[in-house]
Amino acid sequence: MTDSVAPTSKLPEPGEERRNLPLAPTDEPHQLRADAARNRTLLLDAASRLLSGCGAADLTMESVAAAAGVGKGTVFRRFGDRAGLLIALLDHREKQLQAAFLSGPPPLGPGASAAERLHAFGPAVLRHERDQHALILASRTDPLRNYAVPALHLRINHIAMLLRQANATGDPELLAHTLLGFIDTALVHHLTVERGMPLERLEEAWHHLVTRLGATA
Template identity: 45%
Template sequence: MVRLLFPGSKLGPVTSIPLRPEPTPAAAERSDAARNRERLLLAARELIADCGTEGLTMDRLAERAGVGKGTVFRRFGSRAGLMLTLLNDSEADFQARFMFGPPPLGPGASGLERLIAFGAERIAYVVEFGDLVLAAENASRGRFEVPAAALWLRHIEVLLRDEGFDADPWLMAGSLSAALDPERLLDLVRRHGVPPERLVDSWRDLVTRVVAAA
């Protein structure tokens, strides 16, 4: 658990679940470590801007940032961890919007409306950050241990319950969540040329049917 600024708000820090958990949030970071972290993140963004996500290798990143390779791995744990870190801000923003933002995504709308909006936003998010999300998916032990994924799941589950869904909402939330799998969405958009709006339509249809029979 880490405190992040709620972007564009005067309300001050809000609690958010980071995409990647910080190892030791208690101890303050040593100055050289902080400097290298900045250098690395900068270099990573430049590298991605120049050569795309594919072009970012850990060796190149280390060289470009002027640090040793070991430093890169101590900081981010793995390539996927780096990508997760790169996505952290936008992910925190997304979380804030579906947890505290205005309806229909945030509280105030019905469970179904919020489910629909959630899918639509997630689809937009995946389409926007495509390669990054894909590169972040290969986390060490499966993509299901990412803390943020657990949050989305729980969110969907709660919305299902709101709609009176009683039969194993946790598993159903997982099934719905699977329909938003980034690899699938990007395959549909990129290889099959499916327009995102059509994905949103299909998602709406899916959740509507699932909730309707409740």
């Protein structure tokens, strides 16, 4: 679980909502000092451990700090804020999914046609997110923050690329946003859990969408 994460971002206060962050491209690739790196994994481990014993909502920054044997200030210095910590936690698990659609076997990975890969993408994400929904939802404090998460960019670019390969009509980037919006954790959770909609219905709708939007003119 030694993966990188944004060290922090300036926390704005005066104006109003978040400014246009320079969009931390790759996470914190800046090599940390030895003790800092050690504490970082200590913290992530502690958080992960605590998380398996209580809901994400009950995870307090102080308890994580204590469990890791460091001061509270250290947690904030490293992860910026609570959401930052949770996102760092998610980032690690996300990598497995990324590997699957970037370089895994068809139909998700290369080797299948663009259309096939698009069709396979929805269900794959749907299932992946279902397992992580508690963490993901807990990490969404600021609605704009999502768009700063590198993992999302990767998905957008991936889908946009597949759409181009499939010769879809329209704006690939915006179509990608549309498709990803449909399998967004919050929406999916609302529909399946709160509204009791079967997952199959969502998957079917996904295929319909892909067929409609990804079709060649």
